[in-house]
Amino acid sequence: MKNVALHNLGCKVNSYELEVMQQILQEKGFHIVPFDEAADIYIVNTCTVTNIADRKSRQMLHRAKQKNPNAVVVAVGCYVQTAGEALEKDDSVDLVIGNNRKKDLVPILEEYLRAREGEGVSPDKTLRHTTVIDIGRTHEYEEMTLRQTAEHTRAYIKIQDGCNQFCSYCVIPYARGRVRSRKKEDILSEIRGLVEAGYREAVLTGIHISSYGVDFDGGGTAGYEGQSRLVDLVEEIHGIQGLERIRLGSLEPRVIGEETVRRLAALPKLCPHFHLSLQSGCDETLRRMNRHYTTGEYYQSVELLRSAFSHPAITTDVIVGFPGETEEEFACTRAFLEKVRFYEMHVFKFSPRAGTRAEGMPDPVADDVKNARSSELLCMVRRQSAEFRRYYIGKEVEVLFEESREIQGRRYRLGHTRDYVKVAVACAEKEASPKAGEIAVVRPESALEEGILLGRL
Ligand code: SF4
Incomplete structure (x- = not known):
């Protein structure tokens, strides 16, 4: 062997x-x-x-x-x-x-x-x-089926591959090819199998899940005609017995329209956690990045989500130091991020990727400027994140428990709320503390440490 x-x-x-x-x-x-x-x-x-x-x-x-x-x-x-x-x-x-x-x-x-x-x-x-x-020419989704994962409660389910967007800094369309969506029946059957194996939460993932279904019926263009296909899929997954939660991976703000939000909000298993990829809060920078939306459109999507879901977690990615990002452009981004108030934000310092359009763009930003901009945004997001979590202190939240861990010399059970806030309960507090895979109602009372609320059952 x-x-x-x-x-x-x-x-x-x-x-x-x-x-x-x-x-x-x-x-x-x-x-x-x-x-x-x-x-x-x-x-x-x-x-x-x-x-x-x-x-x-x-x-x-x-x-x-x-x-x-x-x-x-x-x-x-x-x-x-x-x-x-x-x-x-x-x-x-x-x-x-x-x-x-x-x-x-x-x-x-x-x-x-x-x-x-x-x-x-x-x-x-x-x-x-x-x-x-030649990955750029294939139309075939590579079907693979997952029966169990290293995670105990949450399973990441791949629903599509490839991307048609060609953001100017990204090489992924060249490595992963064009959008190829997985058949709905295969996704449903994989999730059913994982639910039978004990998984409670499905996270729909892919290279660009907002494009799910654009290639069905001989499509394959860069538009969002597929957006209702993504919602159709989520609605079908919602019907799977024994599945408790559905979480969506990174989304393009353009898929969040009125009809989509109305249909998603009618699905109680859908976690109100939306990762809307932003990359920059300045329209001029977005244009150079070849992102196909404006900050105004982005904000509209955020408002739609906030009007349909109670206190949804909005998370994002931002790139600092994109070529030509002036002090004014960065100030625009900073002001936009303050206005939106994200729960979490991944901040990336731009580094030119060989083979992309951004590689040869003029006016590169110096490393020390990128570092300063990144530190500033990380500081901002720590504050916004703590604010988001503080909202839950004294309120009842539903936690899906995932693990047991020692923190500062004491053992805790930890899990996530539906909007992905990490919550701990002390193990000794009740004789039968919740096990991995169990869902319980917890009332957070304080912060245990940065990023974790401490609550009581
Ligand atoms: S950043 Fe995302 S949307 Fe843009 S080309 Fe890369 S994979 Fe596609």
Whole structure:
């Protein structure tokens, strides 16, 4: 039996795909070992979202070969799609498998092992095999089915792949191809299976879930004609017995229209937690980023959500130091963020990604300016986040418990509310404290530490 070690880099979609690959390997009799142990086969599910992600992907491939020079080192996924020659010249890598071929990992691997034996290649010599398709031309969604995940209560479900947006700083459409949506029946069947296995919450994820369904009926354009398809899907998932919560992954503000909000608000299992990707609070910067909305439209979406849901969590991503971001543009962003009041915000310092339009844009912003802008926004979001959580002190909230952990010398059970606020209850407080997967009503009384409310059952 061969020992296989897997390592994941990058986003939730990559994690999902890695878990399925691990599952397939186990079903075919491979034995999974931790990545830092000696293995016969190392699989690195790579990422290419930034130049740093490329570097980390290379580092992990080299680390695997150093651990066992006789091992088969397999590079899989996004970096493979964009690396081209760099990977060709890399002696650490034996087998290269691009996106949309992950489900075929085992037959590709077995064929490779047979070829290596058949050709009498000494294990410390590289016999290079490459399986990479032209991802920009494929229309096929790569169907993979997850039966269980490392998380205990929440399962991330992949509903689509690819992106048609071509934001000027992003390389993902080149690594993941155009929008390919998963069949509704396959999504529903996967979620039913996971609910039977004990999962209570489904998080719908993908590269650009707002585009779910735009490719059905021979579509595939960059519009949002698919938005009702996403709502149709959520409505069907809502009907699954035993599923308690549905959470949506990152959304484009443009999908949040009146009709969509009205239909979503009628679904009690839908968590009022909306990650609306913003990137900049200045229209001029948004235009250079090739984002297809204005801050006015964004704010309208936020207002719609706030009028339909009680105290929804609105979270976002912001890039600081995009080329040409002047003091005035940044001031605009800062003022917009103050106006919206986010629950959480991921702040990224712009770094040019090779192969994107933004790479060659004039007026780069100096690193010290990017650092200062990032610190300022992180400070703002800490304040806004604490304000959002404070609202719940003294109110009853529903918590889905996930784990037990020691904090400052005491043991607590922790879970999340529907709008993703982390809440702890002391274990000793009641004899039968809630277990992972249980939902209980808690009344938060104070902050336990930054980011966690302390409550009583
Ligand atoms: S929406 Fe923009 S940032 Fe997101 S994956 Fe597509 S191109 Fe990249």
